[in-house]
Amino acid sequence: MLTVGDDAPDFAAPLVGAETEPFRLSNRRGTGPVVLAFFPAAFSTTCTEELCTFRDELSAFSDLNARVFGISTDLPHALSRFRAEHDLGFDLVSDNDGAIIDAYDVVDEWEHINLTTVAQRAVFVIDADGTVRYAWRADNPGEEPDYDAVAEAVESLA
Template sequence: MLTVGDDAPDVTAPLVGEETEPFRLSNRRGTGPVVLAFFPAAFSSTCTEELCTFRDELGQFTELDARVFGISTDLPYALSQFRDKHDLGFDLVSDNDGAIIDAYDVVDEWDHISLSEVAQRAVFVIDTEGIVRYAWRADNPGQEPDYDAVADAVESVA
């Protein structure tokens, strides 16, 4: 299990922003902390609330040169629609093959709707050297992160 002090796995996947382009985590480090916010499903109620909270709190992160990336197993098209609908000011990463949730050990199963691999709601803060400085995993799909704790973690490594 990935914990504080571990090297953050370097991952690649489609990045959904203004355009869809390749994403590699190691290329996004160096200027400030990186916040990886894993969420199970675009357009679901808790995920929408969570990512809109990150959107609304993003000002404090950009002042610290932090970059926020939302990550789910949704396809790039769905993430693009989700990002546009909610005017998210940060990019989303499509882990459509499950490699990232596997690397970060945040795989969840929703047997009740026959989904074998979705992202467990989780947040990681990674410093400029690629070290995990904050790690949180939800105990259940409806649990949101402690946003103040995430902000404190970003501030501590900025």
């Protein structure tokens, strides 16, 4: 299980912003903290609330040179629509093959609808050197992160 003090696993995946383009986490090293917000499904109630909360709190992270990335197993097209519909000012990462959620040990299964590979709701704060400085995993799909704790983790790296 990935914990505080571990090296954050590197990954390459489609990044959904104004355009969809290739992205590699290690290319962010040295530029400031990174917040990885894993979420199960675009357009679901709790995921929308969570990412809109990050959207509304984004200015505090930007002031600290931190970047937020939302990560789910949704395809880039769905993430693009979700990002536009909710005016998210940060990029989303499409983990369409489940490799990232596997590397971060946040794989969840929704047996009630036969989904065997979705992201467990989780947040990791990674410092500029690529070390995990904050780690949180939800105990149930409807649980949201402690946004103040995430902000404090980012602020501690400034």
